[in-house]
Amino acid sequence: MQIRTRRLFRDIWKARYVYMLLSFGLAYFIVFHYVPMSGIVLAFKKYNARLGIWGSDWTGLDHFRRIFITPGAVAAIKNTFEINLTRLLFQFPMPILLALLINEMRGTRIKRIYQTIFTFPHFLSWVVVSTILMNFLANSGMVNAVIVSIGGKKYNFLSDERLFRPLLYITQNWKEMGWSSIIYIAAISSIDLSLYEAATVDGAGRFKQALYVTLPGIKATIITLFILQVGRVMNSGFEQIFYMQNPAVKSVSDILDTYIYSITFDAVPNYGFSTAVGLFKSVINLVMLIGANAIIKKFNGSGMFN
Amino acid sequence: MSTFRKNLKYVEKRRKWTTGQIVVALSLTMIALIIFFPFYNAVVISFETNRAYTLNPVSLYPTELSLANYEYLIENGNILSGYKNTIFITFIGTVLSMSASVMMAYAFSRKNYPGKKFLFLSVMFTMLFSGGMIPTYLQFKNLGLIDSRWSVILYVGISTYNIIILKSGFEQTPIELEEAAKIDGANDLIIFVRIELPLQSALLATFTLFTAVAYWNEWFWSMLLINSASKMTLQTALRAIVSEASAAADVSSGEAGFDVFTQGVKMAAVMMTMLPIMCFYPFLQKYFVKGVLVGSVKM
Incomplete structure (x- = not known):
């Protein structure tokens, strides 16, 4: 001893x-x-x-009971899940598609210029990006000006409830698609070239090669990133929604983070309740991330931290 | 290999473009234009005058080139003091954050010592779980950091992600180098400064850039933590200009004599906020890309 x-x-x-x-x-x-x-x-x-x-x-569990009978909180929980699950559908595949396209592109120099353009918005804050894009789509913006000049009527894109969520997916892709595609491009470049040669011998064209060689070749990367993304289901892009939101689209875009912010800086803030909503979110987030890590570990042999 | 590549390039040049390749090139050009054009449009508007824009909003160049928006911005907004504050926060923050991450990453890359696993997992746990907005805010308040530029430096703080990546970088140092140094009587500190840091300088450069960008772009918490206009960061100043401009446009639309071009001022503010990133990015891109690749290998 x-x-x-x-x-x-x-x-x-x-x-x-x-x-x-x-x-x-x-x-x-x-x-x-x-x-x-x-x-x-x-x-x-x-x-x-x-x-x-x-x-x-x-007060015991009073705040937590209140979460489930407060309409704003229930709507925020529902929106958080809905927005994130649809993000998986409309947002997640885009960088993969872009990577496939870049892989097929000819000309090294032009490819590099394009990639600089694609990845650049990642390095700007959402304040900057949302200001630029909202200016572009606003009533007095370029898009509406073009619509008017070809004889159409102005349309308020930013305060249409049906358009707001698609707008979230599109603007998120506009900002991050290029950056996210880098991982896939790297994965593609590590695919064994002899597989392509074999496919060519078998008579597969470029399109078939992309479908039957490239995609299966980056399957592991795609699955890993997909599981990670599912694990992040509670973090549905607070800053993006925070800047782009306006009262007209609040009902379809208020997520837990924006809800916590708005009740915390309310006229009568209730710190206890705000913290409870935050804790509710953090706990689900923790469970999802640990689950995601466990699945990735099983699949890849090593997790995110070990 | 290199001659093979050269031959490949030669063959590629000679080959004709297939329909598929034309479709690919066109789609990529479309995407590039969709990303580029809103930026370009913002640049044009920032140099435009109100009158010219009202007459001809669909313009590919400023019809009445003017610096009025920038002049108004510099006279009225907090952009210049925002620059000062953000540069202060970015510089001090990056130095402190990187030093702390590098020291921790190196310490965690050392072989077994008592408590290593527990300490590492405790640090990683903060990536998965946090106290949330209010407890964090109250802690800054308790420490008397509200309305101090140091609060933003400390909030962005040490990135666990950087620690993970830098740690795996340090772990790749050949063991022979360290053993040789140990025989020469070097302790962990000397090995760290004289061997590990120079070996990992490329990785350090990349993550220094990432950290600097994170500081430059931090908005939400700098808005929560800093109240006085003189300490506002650039992003907060931009946000303030944007919401003020929108409010002003609502109040004064149609009012005679109102000649401030709110849209132009907003875009000028955007330009000034992103100017440094825009200038440096094309030259630094390869370091950033390297950084994400190092990260993906770990993943």
Whole structure:
């Protein structure tokens, strides 16, 4: 026993510089992540600013019961899931398609220029991107100006309930499609060239080769990214929706994050309830991510962190 | 291999374009135009005057080239102080965040020492679960960081993702190098500074860029944490201009004598916010791409 403790201390002493290097970052994670995590007790309390987080009275699960009878919260939960699942359908395949197209493109230099254009919007904030795109689509914007000039009538694209969600998918792709395609392009470039030669011998054209060689060749990447995306179902693009939302389309676009924001900065904020909604979201998110990681691990042999 | 590639290129040049290739080229050109054109349109509008735009909104160049929007912006908005604040936050933030991530990543790449697994998982857990908006905000308030530029630096903070990638980078250093250094009497710190950091400099450059972009683009939390106009970041200043401009346009539409071109001012603000990224991006693109590839290998 004594020998074991002595060995432990010796190991710790031996790694003293390693702990020194860790200390700075660990302090950061404790102060800015773990202390706020302990703040989730607010979800079980009636927050009183004077008494602080720890002094406020307990309310048990009242806030959580309230989530399911508050129409705004229920709608936000429904929208979060709906928007994300449709994102998987309309948003997820686009970078794959783009990667296939880029792979078929001839001319190295022009390809590089195109890729610079495709990936550039990824590096802009949603404030910038939404301002540019909303200006483009607004009543006084370019699209409507063209419609008028060819004899049509102005149309308010941004406040149409039916158009808003498709607009979310389109603008998200506009910003991220090029960047997301890089992973697929890399996966394509690692496919064994002899497979293509064999396919050519068998008489397959470029299209058939893309369908029967390229796509199966990047299947593992596609599945991994798909599972990851399903794992992120609770994070449905807060900033994008936050900037593009307007009162006319609130009913189809209010997600949990925007809902939490709006009730927190309400005329009568209820910090306890806001925290409870946030915790509800975080817990589902945690379960989904751990599940996604487990599936990927089973499938690939290694997960996201190990 | 290289001669093979050269031959391939030669053959490619000689070959005629097939219908499929033309379709591919056209679709890609379409996509490129769809992405490029709204930017271009924003540039045009930012140099346009109100009168010219009302007369002829469908224009591929500013019909009355003017700098009025930019002048108005610099005189009225917080863009210039926003630049100052954002540069401060981006610079200090990137230096601090990268130093801390690199130190942690290196420490986590070391072989077994007591508590390693527990500490690593504790850090990774923050990627999966967080206290949420209110507890986080209250913590900044308790620390007296509200309305301080340091709050944004600390909020963006250390990225767990960077730690994962840098850690796997450090793990690839040949063990012989370290052993040789150890025989020469080097401790972990000396190995870190003299061997690991120079070896991983390309990876470090890439992730320094990513971190800088993250700081430059942070908006939501800088809006929550900073209240006074003089400390506003560039993104907050832009957002303020956009919402003010929209409000002003609602109030004064049709009012005589109102000659501020709100749309033009908005686009000028957008241009100024993205100018640095726009200037540097084409030259730095390959580093960014390298970064995402390193990440995907890990995944």
